[in-house]
Amino acid sequence: MRRNSAAVLLSAILIAAPASVKAVQADGDKARPSYSLSDLGTPDRGPSYASAINDRGQVAAYSLGGFLHHSQAFVVTDGVMVALERGGNETGIAHGINEQGVVVGWADISFQGPGAAAVWDGDLTFLTPASGPPPFRGTTIHSNAYDINDYGQVVGEYMQLFGDFPNKWFAVLFEGGQVINLGAGAGSVARAINNRGEIAGTTSTGAFLYRDGVLFDLGPGSALAINDKGYVAGTSGGHAVVWAHGKMDDFGEGIAYGINSRRDVVGTSNSRGVLWDKHGNMSDLTTVLDATGAGWLIEAATAINKAGQIAGWGIAPDGQTRAVLLTPNGRR
Numbered sequence: 001m002r003r004n005s006a007a008v009l010l011s012a013i014l015i016a017a018p019a020s021v022k023a024v025q026a027d028g029d030k031a032r033p034s035y036s037l038s039d040l041g042t043p044d045r046g047p048s049y050a051s052a053i054n055d056r057g058q059v060a061a062y063s064l065g066g067f068l069h070h071s072q073a074f075v076v077t078d079g080v081m082v083a084l085e086r087g088g089n090e091t092g093i094a095h096g097i098n099e100q101g102v103v104v105g106w107a108d109i110s111f112q113g114p115g116a117a118a119v120w121d122g123d124l125t126f127l128t129p130a131s132g133p134p135p136f137r138g139t140t141i142h143s144n145a146y147d148i149n150d151y152g153q154v155v156g157e158y159m160q161l162f163g164d165f166p167n168k169w170f171a172v173l174f175e176g177g178q179v180i181n182l183g184a185g186a187g188s189v190a191r192a193i194n195n196r197g198e199i200a201g202t203t204s205t206g207a208f209l210y211r212d213g214v215l216f217d218l219g220p221g222s223a224l225a226i227n228d229k230g231y232v233a234g235t236s237g238g239h240a241v242v243w244a245h246g247k248m249d250d251f252g253e254g255i256a257y258g259i260n261s262r263r264d265v266v267g268t269s270n271s272r273g274v275l276w277d278k279h280g281n282m283s284d285l286t287t288v289l290d291a292t293g294a295g296w297l298i299e300a301a302t303a304i305n306k307a308g309q310i311a312g313w314g315i316a317p318d319g320q321t322r323a324v325l326l327t328p329n330g331r332r
Helices: none
Strands: 017-019 035-041 048-053 059-063 072-077 080-083 092-097 103-108 115-121 123-126 141-148 154-160 168-175 178-181 189-193 199-202 207-211 214-219 222-226 232-236 239-244 247-253 255-259 265-269 272-276 281-284 297-304 310-315 321-328
Touching (some): 035 048, 199 232, 247 265, 297 321
Parallel strands (some): 048 092, 189 222, 255 297, 272 297
Antiparallel strands (some): 059 092, 092 103, 103 141, 115 123, 154 189, 207 214, 239 247, 265 272, 310 321
């Protein structure tokens, strides 16, 4: 499942109150482990971006603006890139990956058809039926998949162009060939799912956690990631935050895109890729790279696995945007 994400983001009440956690730059070498950088490349001439990483170190990514400006989803395993099958209009974007290496995202169904939630498991499969379940009684739809857990449950969003709710997105669960409306209302999206089946997402008014058929309101903000312990990462009021146990920890200015089982959090702050530990101490990832990252600027960190490996992207010394994998030295 995605250790995040990025990819772009309520009812029993569980409103989270801010806690006094201050995001600060970590001091000293002991608080700032160094990272080696792996340039994941691009399958074409376009910039590339890493979306997700699993605990095996496989990275799901995509490129934009290559041949005829189409997008290309790809996976990198142990330094080997595999380009994934593209849709009918030569497009594909990867958002999530589980421990089996199954990738989810988005692709065009046909050359002139709508885009749809997609799964790459050796072959490209579309999750969206031609006509949706209630209340989606239209025949022309769009959908997107953002995350997948180790049991094959996929979350994302679903929209019909015609019917009862035209041009409205709804948070959904794709499971067993069905598209299940989470009941989060129009303008909602499900961004992440853990192995307990808990889902994090966003409505038109704030962040939510979906657990055992109940939608919990987390308050204002956007929920972007969840770990297997139910900690939800995201953003609220322009700050990176983590929701858990009825409260919200505020890590300061930024956006939290990913969280692992150790509650390490990654994201962006002031246009730089950063890492927060569970206490809110922040490290600018550009400043903790070893010689393999000389000349690089890390712009975004989108996902982190249990070993502390981080997926994201940065500006290479040649000025190109590239997907990257950062591995903490001593933990390879």
